[in-house]
Amino acid sequence: MIKYKKYIKALAIVEAYHKQILNDAESVKPKKEYKSKDGIEVGGFVECIEVHGNSITTLTKGEKYEVRRTRMSYNERDKYFSIKSNSGKLKEYNIKNTQFKLC
Numbered sequence: 001m002i003k004y005k006k007y008i009k010a011l012a013i014v015e016a017y018h019k020q021i022l023n024d025a026e027s028v029k030p031k032k033e034y035k036s037k038d039g040i041e042v043g044g045f046v047e048c049i050e051v052h053g054n055s056i057t058t059l060t061k062g063e064k065y066e067v068r069r070t071r072m073s074y075n076e077r078d079k080y081f082s083i084k085s086n087s088g089k090l091k092e093y094n095i096k097n098t099q100f101k102l103c
Contacts, residue, residue: 035102037095040081042067045103052099058085064103 040046045064059065065083068090072079078094085091093100 037081037100037102038079040067040070040079040095040102042070046081046083046100047103048099049101050099055099058087058089058091059099060086065100 034049037046044067046067047064048059048061051059051061063086065085067081068084069082069092070079078096080092080094082090082092
């Protein structure tokens with residue numbers, strides 16, 4: 001049989017743990033929700049929100065780019081859009097690309 005003092009001590013440890021878990025859960029910031037890029041259209045704009053390593057020379061974080069073209073893949077599973085990059089060339093990206101958000 002467990003003694004009352006040990007029970008109270010164990011209960012205090014469990015309550016402290018629960019408080020810590022609740023505080024941690026409250027401090028987690030929700031991920032930002034952006035508009036779906038499914039509705040992307042020619043003449044619209046996308047904003048670069050992050051730059052992947054292979055795009056360092058062609059994109060600038062915070063820059064808005066005009067959508068020049070859109071197309072579906074041959075099997076209509078993916079949609080692509082084209083923008084004029086910093087180098088002046090037309091670059092194509094999948095709408096699933098996380099570097100962009102729809103403006």
